[in-house]
Amino acid sequence: MKNSKRILSVALALLLVFALAACQSTPTTTGGTTGATTTKGTTATTTAATTTTGTTAPPEPIVISTLHAGDNTPNPDNLVLQEITKLTGYIVEMTYVPGADYNTKLNALIAADDLPDLFSLGTNDALQMRDAGLLTDLTDILPANAPTIMADVGDELFKAPANFDEKIYLVFRGALGYPMNTSIRTDWLANVGLEMPKNLDEFYTVLKAFTEDDPNKSGKKDTFGLAGGIGRNYYASIFGAYGIPVDRNIQLSDGTVTTWMKHPMILDAFEYMQKLYKENLMEPDFATIPAMELFGKLWTGVAGVLIFQCVGTTNNWMPSRYTETPLPTFGFATLAGPGGSGGVPTIYPDYNSGWVVAASCETPVDAVKLAEFFASDAGDELLYLGVEDVMFRWTDKAAGKYERIAPYTDDATHRAAGAFVYHGRFASKNNIEVRLFNELTREGVALAHSQGLPDATIVGAFDENVEYASALGAIIEEAFAQLVVTDGDLAAEHAEFMKQWDEAGGTIWEEAATAMYKAENP
Amino acid sequence: MNKKTAPEIFGLSLNTILLFIFAFSTTYPFWHVIMYSISDSRAAMSGGLFFIPRDPTLLAYRMLFKTKLIFIVYRNTIIRTVAGTGLSVLLSSLTAYPLSLARFKGRSFFSLMIFFTMLFSGGMIPTYLVVKNLGLLNSLWALILPGAMSAYNMFILRNFFQSIPNSLEESALLDGANPLQVLFRIILPLSAPALAAIAMFYGVGNWNSYLDGVLYINDANKQILQVYLRTMLGTAGAKGVLGDISGNLSDASSLTEETMKMVTITVSVIPVLIVYPFLQKYYTKGILIGSVKG
Known part of the structure; x- marks a missing residue:
């Protein structure tokens, strides 16, 4: 009896020790294809997508941190993040927060002076943060580095209250909501x-x-x-x-x-x-x-x-x-x-929310280039459908027909691999969701848009x-x-x-x- | 012999019926949740009572357990619960013992200081800054250390220690034991009910904790169950109103938000429900302990 008590005590103590040992913080590795551990805030201005030749060491990949509100469950090292790195050279350090707690998390990060490089804001917060000098002025950076975004919403950017003084701080998405x-x-x-x-x-x-x-x-x-x-x-x-x-x-x-x-x-x-x-x-x-x-x-x-x-x-x-x-x-x-x-x-663009770049971001140009990639057709498809020929394949791209590839045929696996979950914030007017509508739905959406009341x-x-x-x-x-x-x-x-x-x-x-x-x- | 009279039979019957209704009203919600979670979403949409599952299916559970992340967050939550509870009980005991000793000068002052934290906490942002500056962000320590000792639980334990006769401690000291030996060999073995009660308080608190996971953990590999489950609700929730295009091709597209809610509740609550009956008697005892002495 006494021995069994001792054994039990030792077992419990070991369990506690192992549990405590498991609590240690480990360096964060992100979804890069090489698995290399990198540090945030690298100031290199060339991306890893630029190939290097000879004996020149490749430039260290730039890490761009983002905060994403969403209600899904992507794996941390998912295929989509890896593909983003492969296509852009940027390592995206994605913090994924339940939508209802996004503001709580953001407030904590603001207080700790620990803002991510790229994140979403509403007008009121954007105005306060702009006045506090926490946001990057994108007036010059955006037109020079984001042609897709400028073509999509460039004409209307100053309609956003956060940009009323004709300086661009907040970029709203082109995608419209759907009318009734x-x-x-x-x-x-x-x-x-x-x-x-x-x-x-x-x-x-x-x-x-x-x-x-x-x-x-x-x-x-x-x-x-x-x-x-x-x-x-x-x-x-x-x-x-x-x-x-x-x-x-x-x-x-x-x-x-x-x-x-x-x-x-x-x-x-x-x-x-x-x-x-x-x-x-x-x-x-x-x-x-x-x-x-x-x-x-x-x-x-x-x-x-x-x-x-x-x-x-x-x-x-x-x-x-x-x-x-x-x-x-x-x-x-x-x-x-x-x-x-x-x-x-009538459905209007959402002028009162959009993405911003933190003033603390050391590479704002790269943050904007990453946003531009997300808004482009390639980035849009990647964020929504996943990696082509790995997670899905087109059967008739012009008609918006595709099929998922096993094991990504169910939503849980598909989203865990990073598809769909990051989509939306950068979506353009003619984003992939719209392009995938069946014909009847396309007609219905067009009909409803045409009936907007004053x-x-x-x-x-x-x-x-x-x-x-x-x-x-x-x-x-x-x-x-x-x-x-x-x-x-x-x-x-x-x-x-x-x-x-x-x-x-x-x-x-x-x-x-x-x-x-x-x-x-x- | 002992034949019951009509009023007695009536009273017993009435009691039985009332107790049955009471028992049913407290257990049915759990039953409903479990039955709904294993029913086909479309069949469940018709509403009503769920005594048995309708078109039974484990599709929602399959969806939940399909990704490896669920096992990671379960592991993290179990680690956090075990480590956090163990550490919390240890710290509470080490603090409560000296504060229970009449000979300890300044115990009123220290007790007051600890009591003060029950009235005024540091607040979310200052606590976040402390956690950040201690380098604990993105580690399970950030989930364990800030709440490692609850003043309330410590006072429960202190009161229990005070109820143990001083003569036991004095005898041990006369026999040459040092204070730590007295604590671990005399006091704690005699305090099993109180320790079990506060262990349960800490354990349930750690298991159910949510906001600290949102605030302190950025790395999904360190995330905890409750945050994961919250996001799973959204997976179905997004479909609930409009769905998404990809839903057309997936088996999960027939799931509704309600079913995912039921599954989430079941997965979250079942472990606690399994442990609870074994600790329930200590729970009552723990509450009473706190009310004996102030």
């Missing part, structure tokens, strides 16, 4: 004998048929028309038919910039929404249903219409998310309203927005849900909500927003 499409199941349309709707009346007829006329031929009343949640974008084309860009600022006829909820046609739009709700043609739990559950209504064949980016409905969810056999088919509707036209909120978007930040936006947004959200479901006097309830909005700071916000909008759009 009204995706309607065409197989259900055929089953109920209807055409693709062109206006709100026809849309109502379709939703009614999808709810009451057994569009899936199951013999049961197990379907309804419109899937949707509390987000106003799920109804973007309905409000758009009345000329209202949901969740955007609008300019009234007297020049005042205000909330979309004060649009002159807003009561008409809510009357239409009420009709859908009261006749059970739309999601009955729209105010509380989680996003995944509402998408599930489309995926499982319960709902036949979803107003959402078609990149989801006809591309990325197709076929794996849909549970029916045969697969559903979709088309996109353009809904005209009382004025004879319709639309959806609004009064303000690019720059202003104090009143920081102070009041959150409270005002909460009132709008509550008003939206209430005005759809109310049995009371719609006009009176709307007026009451707008009074609340004004009193919660809306009037002050309107004055500041109007001034700001006029300053930005003289």
Whole structure:
């Protein structure tokens, strides 16, 4: 007994010693193909991509550190990082942080004067860091070293608030977000004998048929028309038919910039929404249903219409998310309203976030060259699809067709090897994701972009927005849900909500927003 | 003989039903998570209660354990938990023992200084700077040393030591033992419940710790389980709303964010749940120890 206790004690002590020994810090080796350990901040101006001849020692590879926010799990020595080194000569020291904690990590690095060379920022942080001298002025460096980026966003760089003084500190990406499409199941349309709707009346007829006329031929009343949640974008084309860009600022006829909820046609739009709700043609739990559950209504064949980016409905969810056999088919509707036209909120470049180079970066030119590589077609493909002929191969490049090569056929392995996970921050307007869309999705995206509604978007930040936006947004959200479901006097309830909005700071916000909008759009 | 009356039977039945409902309401969430995690994502989307898995599949687990990084982060977390807990218990014991001795002059002062840290911590940025300046960044030491001693746990241990009769220590000293021998041969063996309780506190704390991994570790080879799992949520999360093009070709594309959440919770919690029943009695005891003396 005594001996076994001693043995156990010794074993535990050894375990502790081994564990502590394993805690030691080791020099960081990065994803270079040679596996050479290098130090950060090498000031050589030539890259290892420049071949050397004779007995001249090759230049020491330049290490560029980056901080990347993302929600994936790349291996530290992954193939994509190795390929970047092979193609550019730069060793990329990539710190990968969960997206939600990016700012926490960045704040710690700022405080420790330990900023990475290349990283992402929002406008407010960029302005503060610029004023504190923590960012590199790229005004001269970018045009000389980044032709792809300049061709993509060069004309608009000074629209970013961080660059308002005509000096470039923050470079936003060219890639645009995706606008909303009204995706309607065409197989259900055929089953109920209807055409693709062109206006709100026809849309109502379709939703009614999808709810009451057994569009899936199951013999049961197990379907309804419109899937949707509390987000106003799920109804973007309905409000758009009345000329209202949901969740955007609008300019009234007297020049005042205000909330979309004060649009002159807003009561008409809510009357239409009420009709859908009261006749059970739309999601009955729209105010509380989680996003995944509402998408599930489309995926499982319960709902036949979803107003959402078609990149989801006809591309990325197709076929794996849909549970029916045969697969559903979709088309996109353009809904005209009382004025004879319709639309959806316009998508603008994201002027308020982008990449920057730290002032502490010893080789800012190389950092910009690396960003240029990421934005180029070759870099873009590498970051998204991985290493060609190792991780994937093109089957029809012009048509955007490719196939993954084993063992990279599943997402986990593919992303662990570095593909997809670093993509996005440097993506250009015609980036690889766009080039890979199927034909229907390309048409849908182009259609939605062509239907952008005018609004009064303000690019720059202003104090009143920081102070009041959150409270005002909460009132709008509550008003939206209430005005759809109310049995009371719609006009009176709307007026009451707008009074609340004004009193919660809306009037002050309107004055500041109007001034700001006029300053930005003289 | 001992025949139960109708009111007694009613009372027992009521108790049984109430306790069953209570037990069900506390255990079902775990069951739900596990059953959901091994259900097919599409079948699980219909919602409702999960008493058995729907279209059972281990696809989500396969996805999680497909990369070598999961084994690296598990290894790191186990090392951190074992080493951190061992070191923490050792440091807490070495600190608590002198502070429990009435003859130690200045113990009130030192106790107050340690207590002060329970009220005011250094804060995230100053702590980061200390860790950086000590050269601990990117090492598991950065995860172990800053939180190596919890003042709360030290006080629990000190209070327990104070409850041990002085005569035992005096006898040992008379027999020629030095203070360290008294601590390791007399005090600690008598303090097994308290040590087990604080070891559990430290162990669970180390296992669940997340933010220090985000802050102090840049090298994925040194990353810990909780940070890895957080990013795995995003792998499915990104697909949850829009998915990505590559999803078309992968088996993982049929996974939903909800399933990945359930898998993540299971993988993270199961090890703790396995250990917990063995230490639970010490947990209660540990809490009581802290409340006996202040």
